Amino acid sequence: MPHAIRLYVRTMDRASRAIGRATMLLIFAMMAVLFWSAISKNTPGLLPSLWTLEVAQFLMVTYFLIGGSYALMHESHVRMDLLYGMWSRRTKTWVDVVTILFLIFYLGVLLYGGLSSTAYALEYGERSYSAWRPYMAPIKIIMCLGIGLTLLQAFAELFKDIARLRGEEIGLPTESAS
C-alpha cells in the first residue's frame, strides 16, 4: 500500500485508541452527575440542581458518538452472520470492502445533517428548551466531531481490508475484548 495510506491508517488507529481510552472515563462522569442529582434532591436544605439531567444527556451522547471510532476499530458492532459466518476470511474481506461503503454513506449523511444543524445553532445562538438554557452549539459540535472521527475510521477500515486482500496487515493491533 502507498506510504500515505499506511500513515493515514496508523494515525487514525492511534487517534481512535487514544480518544477511546479517554472516552471510557466518561462513564464515571455520568455516575458522578447522577449521583449528585440523587444527593441534591434528597438532602434537606439542598435544592435539586437544574443542570444534572441535561449534563448527563450531553455526556451520554458524547460517550457513544466520540467513542464511535474506537468501537468501529475494535469490531464492537454485531453483524448478522447467518451467511457471513460460513465464508472464508478472504470472502469476508471482499464483502466488507463493498459493504463498508454503505456505512460510509450513512455516516456521511449523518455528518451532513449534523453540520447543518450546528450551523443553525451557531447562527441563531440556539439554546436548549429548558430553564437551564445551555447553548446547543457546543454539544452539536462535539457530536459532529464524533461522527466525523467515526467516518475517518471507516475509511481506515476500508484501507485495512484492501491491504489485507493484497496480503498486508497495516493497522494497529486491537485491544482485547468486545
Place this chain on the structure above:
Amino acid sequence: QSTIRWRLQTYAGPALAEHVIKPSIDAFNKVAGDQMQIELYYADQLVPTGELFRAMQRGTIDAVQSDDDSIAAPVDISVFGGYFPFATRYSLDVPVLFNRYGLREIWEEAYGEIDGVTWLSAGAWDPCHFNTKEPIRSLDDLKGLRVFTFPTAGRFLSRFGVVPVTLPWEDVEVAVQTGELDGIAWSGITEDYTVGWSKVTPYFLTNNISGAWCGSYFANSERWAELPENLKELFKLCMDSSHYYRQYWYWGGEADLRVNGTDMELTSIPDAEWQTVEDEAMKFWDEIAAESDRNARVVKILKDYNATMRKAGTPYRCG
C-alpha cells in the same frame, strides 16, 4: 396534477391533539381532497420538538403547530409564546391582542426577519395551573418542587424556588410516577383529565400563572408560497376552526371539571399571598422589555390592554 402532501407536526401528544388540532386537519383533508392532503404527526414523532423549527426551515417538516417558546423559535418575542406570566386572564384575550392590539403585525415583522419560516396565526389554549403529588397551600410549598413547565414560565417560577424540568411531553406522566417530577405546571384541568395526569397528580392549584396559552401555526416559507390561493384560504379557515374549538373545549372543561371532576382535590394559595407573585411578574415583564425594542413594544401592549380591561370592570376583570 399530483396531490400536494404536507407533513405537519404538532408539539401536542396524541391524546391532546385529538382535540386541539386533529378535527381541523381532518376537515381540511376532506375539503381539499385530491388537491392536497396533510399528514398529522404528534409530539416528537418525526423530529424531536427542540429541532422542530430547524426542521421546518430545512423542509424536513412542512408545517408546525406549537408555541414559539417550545420550539425555541429564534426570535426575541418567542418568550411571549406559551405562558408568559400573567399576560392574559382569559382565552379570548389572545385573539383580541393579536387582531385588535397589534401583536399580529409584530409577529409578522419578527418572523419576516427569519429565512425559510412563515408565521401564520396564533390562538389561545388553556390557563396554566399546577397539578402536583402533594397539595400546595402557600408559596412555601413551591420551594424545591420539581415541575415540568415551559422554559419562560420556569425561569419566572424559579424565583419562588420551583425547579423547572424539561422533558419530552410524552415522558411526563412516567416521570411523575418514577419520582423525576413532583408535579406539572403546564395546563389547565381539562388537559389534566384528558391526558391522564389527573390519575398521577391528585392535587390541583386553582391559582394560575397565566390565563391562556398562546400558540401558533408556522409553515416552511417555500411550501406556503407554492400553495394555490384557494388552499391558503382553506388552511386559514382550518386554523381558525382549530382556535375556535379550543376556545369552547377548554372554557367549558375548566369549569366543569373543577366542579364535577373526581380525581383531583382543589387547593388554593390565599389571594394576598398570590399577589406577591403577580407583583414579581411585573418586574419580570420589565426585564424582558429591556431585552429588545420589539419586546418593549409587546410589553407595552400587554400593559395597555390589561389596564383597559381592569377599567372596563366586570365581567372583563373580576376581583
Place this chain on the structure above:
Amino acid sequence: MSYEMIALLMFASMMLMLLTGQRVFAAIGFVAVAAALLLWGDGGSEIGFSAAMKLMKWYPLLTLPLFIYMGYMLSESGIADDLYKMFHVWFGPVRGGLAIGTIGLMVAISAMNGLSVAGMAIGATIALPELLRRNYDKIMVTGVIQAGSSLGILVPPSVVLVLYGMIARQPVGQLWLAGVTPGLMMAGLFVLYIAVRCWFQPSLGPTLSKEERDVPLAEKLLLLRAGVLPLLIFFCMMGLFVLGYTSLVESSAVGALAATLAALVKRRVTRAVMGEVLRKTLGVSCMFMWIILAALCFGAVFDGLGAVRAIETLFVDRLGLGPWEILILMQLSFLLMGTFLDDTAMLVIVAPLYVPLVGHLGFDLVWYGVLYTITCQIAYMTPPFGYNLFLMRAMAPPEVTLIDIYRSIVPFVAVMAVGLALVMAFPQIALWLPQMVYAR
C-alpha cells in the same frame, strides 16, 4: 409510490443488507437515509442527525451504559464466583443439581444487571467449564446458560423494559415489577425441565461424587453469605427507586457505584480489571447506541413516508381480525423478525407500529411489555441472529460446536413458549405484583 410498496421495499432492502453480514447499525442506517434522500423531499438529509438529538432527549437511555458497566463490574468482582460455589454445594447432591444451581446463579445475576450479556459472560466463563468437567451433557448445559442468561432482561432491572417503557410510555417501575413473577416462573420452568430430564436420563447431569458432596453443614451455611452482597446491591438500587428516593437513571448510577464498591471491598479491582470493564462497557454501549440511533432514523423515515399507516390499515381494516388474533399475529411476526433482527432494533423499529395498536385494542400495556420481553428472549436465543450465539461461540470451549449451540436451545425455547402462553392466558402472573405495590 404506494405506502404498502414503500413499507415492503424498506423492509426487504434492510433484510438484504443484513444478510451481507455487515454491521447491523450500518445496514439499518443506510436503508433509512437512502430512503429519506430518495423519497422524502427537501430536508430528508437531516433526519439521520435529528434522530441523534431524539436519542439524546430519551433520558432513560442513560441507564444503558450504566447497567452495562454494572454487569461487567459484577462479573469481575468475584461475587459471581462465590455465588456459584454456594449454589454448587447446595444443589450438587441432586441429579442435574449443578445445572439447577446455574439457573439460580443466573437469576441472581439477572437481578443485578439490565441485560443478558453479563450473565452470558459469567455463565460461560465460570459455570460452563465446571459443568463440563463434571461430565454434564454439553448440549444441555450450553442451553442452560443461554436460557438462564436471557432472564437478565425479564428480571428487574431490565434495559429492554426501559426501552419498551419509553416507546409505550408506561412507567418503568410497574414494568419492572411486572417482570418479577414471570421471570421467577420462567426460572422455575427451566428447573422443572432440567429436573425431569435428568431424573429420566441421569447421565445428562450426574450427581456429585461422594467426596465432593461431603461438606460440613457449618461450612455450607457459611457459603450462604455469598448471597448477602447481591441482595444488598439489589435492594439499595431497586428499593431506593421503588420508594421514590431516586429516579430511574439515578438508581442505575447508584447500582453502578454499589457494584464498584463491592468489587473494591472484595479487593478485586486492579488496573487491568478496570481497563477491561471500561473497554467492554464502551464497546457494548456503542453497539447498542448506534443501533438505536440508526433504528430511530429508520422509524422516523418509515413513519414520515406513510408506511406506518399501511401496516395499521393492513392489520385492522384489510384483515378484519379480532383483538386476540391481531395480538397473536403480532407476537408471531415479532418472533419471526426477531430471529433475523437484533432485539434492540426490533424494538425501536417495530414497537412504534405495534404498541399503539395494542393499546387501541384495549390490552394492558404493562402486561404487553412482559409478553414483548419474553418474545425478545426467544428472539435473542434463536438462530440465525442472537447475541447469545455470538457470545457462546466466542467463549465456549472448543468441544462445544456450533451445531451443539444451535441444538441446545431447542428445548429451552419450547419451555419459553410455554411461559409466554401462560402469561398470555393469565395476565395476573405479570400484573399481580405491580398492582399490589402501586395500589393506593
